[in-house]
Amino acid sequence: MIVTIDSGSTYNPAPTLRLFVQSAPPPSNEDITEIPAEAATTFNAAGEKQVILPTTEVDIGKKGKDLSHEEGLGELVKPVGAVNGANGNHSLPQQPRIDGEKSGKYTEGNAQRLHQERGYTFWRFNIEIELQSREQRIAYKINNGPAVGFYVPAVDQTMNIMFHSCNGFSASVNPDEFNGPDPLWRDVMRAHVKKPYHVMLGGGDQLYNDCVMTQTTHFKEWLTINKTSNKRRAEFTKEMKEELEVFYLERYAMWFSQGLFGVANGQIPMINIWDDHDIIDGFGSYNPKFNSCPVFAGLGNVAFKYYMLFQQQTLVDEGENEEPSWLLGSQPGPYITEHSRSNFMFLGRRVAFLGLDCRTERTRELLVGDKTYSRVFQRLEQEIISGQTRHLIVLLGVPIAYPRLVWLENILTSSVMHPLTYLGALSHGTLNGFLNKFDGSVELVDGKWMMTCLVIK
Numbered sequence: 001m002i003v004t005i006d007s008g009s010t011y012n013p014a015p016t017l018r019l020f021v022q023s024a025p026p027p028s029n030e031d032i033t034e035i036p037a038e039a040a041t042t043f044n045a046a047g048e049k050q051v052i053l054p055t056t057e058v059d060i061g062k063k064g065k066d067l068s069h070e071e072g073l074g075e076l077v078k079p080v081g082a083v084n085g086a087n088g089n090h091s092l093p094q095q096p097r098i099d100g101e102k103s104g105k106y107t108e109g110n111a112q113r114l115h116q117e118r119g120y121t122f123w124r125f126n127i128e129i130e131l132q133s134r135e136q137r138i139a140y141k142i143n144n145g146p147a148v149g150f151y152v153p154a155v156d157q158t159m160n161i162m163f164h165s166c167n168g169f170s171a172s173v174n175p176d177e178f179n180g181p182d183p184l185w186r187d188v189m190r191a192h193v194k195k196p197y198h199v200m201l202g203g204g205d206q207l208y209n210d211c212v213m214t215q216t217t218h219f220k221e222w223l224t225i226n227k228t229s230n231k232r233r234a235e236f237t238k239e240m241k242e243e244l245e246v247f248y249l250e251r252y253a254m255w256f257s258q259g260l261f262g263v264a265n266g267q268i269p270m271i272n273i274w275d276d277h278d279i280i281d282g283f284g285s286y287n288p289k290f291n292s293c294p295v296f297a298g299l300g301n302v303a304f305k306y307y308m309l310f311q312q313q314t315l316v317d318e319g320e321n322e323e324p325s326w327l328l329g330s331q332p333g334p335y336i337t338e339h340s341r342s343n344f345m346f347l348g349r350r351v352a353f354l355g356l357d358c359r360t361e362r363t364r365e366l367l368v369g370d371k372t373y374s375r376v377f378q379r380l381e382q383e384i385i386s387g388q389t390r391h392l393i394v395l396l397g398v399p400i401a402y403p404r405l406v407w408l409e410n411i412l413t414s415s416v417m418h419p420l421t422y423l424g425a426l427s428h429g430t431l432n433g434f435l436n437k438f439d440g441s442v443e444l445v446d447g448k449w450m451m452t453c454l455v456i457k
Contacts, residue, residue, distance in 0.1 A: 001114070001122060001123065001124045001125070001313040002015060002111070002122075002123050002125075002142060003120055003121070003122050003123075003253060004120065004121050004123065005119060005120060006116075006119045006120065006121055007119060009121070011113075011121070013110065014110045014111050014113065014123070015110070015111040015123050015142060015143055016108055016109065016110055016111070016142070016143055016144075017108065017109055017110075017111065017125045017127070017140055017141070017142055018101070018106050018107070018108045018140060018141040018142075018144070019106060019107050019108075019127060019129075019138060019139070019140050020099070020100030020101040020105060020106035020107070020138070020139055020140075021098055021099075021100040021105070021136055021137065021138060021139070022097065022098065022099050022100060022101065022137060022138075022139035022147060022149060023097060023098045023136060023137040065176050065179065065180075066175035066176050066178075066179060066180030066182075068175075068180035068181050068182045068258060068259030068260070068261065100139075101139070101141075101147075109125065109126075109127070111123035111124060111125050112124045112125070112126065114309075114313070114314070114315065115309060115315060117245075117249070118245075118246065118249060120249065120253070122309060124313055124314070129152055131152060131153065131154060131155040132154065132155060133154055133155060134154050135151060135152070135153055135154050135157065135196075136151065136152050137149050137150070137151050137196070138150055138151070138152055148266050148267060149267065150267055150268060150269055151196035151197070151198055152198060153198050153348060156348075156349065157348060158347065158348035158349075158350055158351050159198035159199050159347040159348050159351070160195060160196065160197050160198050160199075161197070161198070161199055161200075161201060161347060161393075162188065162191075162192075162197040162199070162200040162201070162268065163200070163201045163203060163395070164184075164188075164200060164201070164202060164203065165202065165203030165204050165205055165206075165275075166203075166204075166205045166277070167181055167184075167202075167205060167206050167207060167208075167261065168181065168205060168207055168208030168277065169181075169208060170208065170210065170277075170281070171208075171210040171211065171213065171214070171281070180259065181259065181260075181261060182259050182260045182261075185259065185260035185261050185263070185264055186260055188200075188260075188264055189260060189263065189264060189267075192264075192267065192268065197268045198268075198269070198347075199268065199269050199270070199271060199347060200264065200268045200269070200270050200271075201270075201271050201272075201353070201355070201393075201395055202270055202271065202272035202273065202311070203273060203275075203355075203395050203397070204272075204273055204274050204275030204276075204277075204278065204359070204397050205274075205275050205276070205277040205278060206272055206274070206278060206311060207251065207252065207255040207256075207277070207278065208277045209247075209248065209251055209277060209278060209279065209280060209303065210277060210280060210281045211251075212244070212247055212248075212251075212280055212299070213280070215247060216243050216244070216247055217243060218237065218239055218240040218243050219240055219243065219244060219295070219299070222234055222240070222295050223438070228290065231290070231293065231295070231438075232289060232290060232293040233293075234293070234294065234295055235294060235295075236294035236295045236297075236298035240295065240298070241298060241302065244298070244299055244302045244303075245302055245305075245306075248302055248303055248305075248306040249306060252306050252309075252310040253310075256310055270311075271343060271345070271353070271355060272311040272312065272355075273341075273342070273343065273355040273356065273357055273358075273395060273396075273397070274307050274311065274357070274359055275358070275359050275397045276359060278303065278307055278311070278359075279299070279300055279303040279304075279307075279359070280299060280300075280303070282438075283296075283299075283300055283303075283335075283359070283362075284300075284335060284359055284362030284363060284364075285362060285363075285364055286364070286438055287364065288334070288363060288364065290438060291334075291335050291363070291364075292334065292335055296335070296438070297335040297336070297337075300335050300336045301336055301337060301338070304316065304336050304338055304360070308341075312341070316338060325343055325344060325345040326341060326342075326343065327341075327342040327343065327344045327354075327375065327376060327379050328340065328341065328342075328375075329341075329342070329357070329360065329361055329368075329369065329371075329372040329375070330369065330371035330372045330374070330375055331369070331371065331372075333360040333361045333362075334361065334363055335363075336360050338360060339360070340357040340359075340360035340361050340368070340372060341357050341360065342354065342355060342356050342357045342372075342376065343355035344379055344380075344383060346389075347393070349388060349389075350388065350389060350390040350391065351389075351390070351391045351392075351393060352380075352383065352384055352389050352391070352392045352393070353392075353393045353395070354376070354380070354392060354393070354394050354395070355395045355396075356368065356376070356394065356395065356396040356397075358396050358397035358398060359397065367397075367398060380392070
C-alpha cells in the first residue's frame, strides 16, 4: 500500500507497480562485517547493490536525539562499492545477479484506490507470487521509481520470521535518551542483509499514540475535567472526532514512513495485531463506565479505523469473504463497535500462525469472549492439516500462564481504596503513576507479550 498527497500528485493513470525477480547470492559473513551498523541493503534500477545510510551522522553509543522522525533517514546515498565504514573505505565484491526487468520478464498492474480523505489517497496493490524451488528476491518499482525488494521463501521452505512489539516509548520516557527506536531497526536490517526475513510479526504497539493526550486541543481539554462523572457525560463532538482523525492519520503517516522502521516496512512483509498503545495507554482495561463513555469509546473507534488502514491496508468493512486470513469475532466489541480482527494463515506448509486480537473485545474482566474463542478453535480444527502442520505459532497480548492476581485487582478496585483515590485527586500529581490519568482509579498493570510455539502431533 502507498499513501499519496493529492496536492502534489496526478492520478491519470493510477499508480503502477512493476514486479520482477532481481536477486543476488546472500553476502557472506565476511561481507556483513564490512557493512556499517547504520546500513541496510537494496538494489538500484541498474541492478547494482546499494546500502541505505542515514543522512545524519549518528553515534548510537551516545545519548542524544531520537532520529527516527528525521526526514531523509532512509535515502539511498552510496553504492556498496564505496561505503565509508568505521575503519575506512571498504569494497564489497560484485556477485552474479538475476534481473527479470532487464530480461523483459516482469509484470505490471495498477493500484486500487482504497480510500481518500483530508488530501491523502490510499492505494493498494493486490499481488500474487508463485513460489519456486528456491528462495527469490522480488524487486518492485512504483511509477518506474527506484527498485526496492523483498524475499519470498522456496515452496517447501518455512518462512524466516522476525517478531517485534512495543515499537515506541511511553509518555513518561524521553526517546532522545535512547536515540529513538532506530538502534533496534539497524540491528534488524543488518540481520536481514545476512539472512533475509520473509515476514515480520507485529505483536501490538507498532507505534505509541499516547501523545494524543498532549498533541490535541479538544481531547486534551477533556482530560483536564476533574470530576469523572462530568467526563463520562461529555459529548463526543464533531470537532473532537475531526481532531482525533487528523491526529491518527498524521501520526501513522509519520511513523510508518520515517526512520529505519519505515525502511523495514518497504522490504519485509508484515502481519500485525494491535494492543493498547496503538489506541491509547490501557484502552479497554479501565472501569467500564468510563471506558464506554462517548469520548473514550469514540477515540477507540477512530483508532480502529486508522489501524485497519495502515497496519492491515484495508477498510473497516472488509470481511472474511474478501480476505481469508481474517478471523473475525462473533460480535462487536463493548467499546469499539467493530468485530475483533484476529489473523490465521500459514508461514510455510509446516507452520500455522494465529494472531489473536486481545484488544477489540477487551474489558477489565475479559480479553476475548467465549463465542469468539469458539470461532477460533473451529478455524484451527478446519485449517490444521494432520501429519503436515507441525507447529502453531500463537501471538497474543497476554501470557498464556501467569500468577493469578485477581485478589490484588479486587483490593485495588474495592471501596477500601476510595479514600486513597480521593487523596490522589486532591494531591494534584503526588500519587502520579499510582492512579491512572483518565478516571482517577488505581492503575492496573496491563498484559505484556508472549509468543509460544506448540507442537502439533
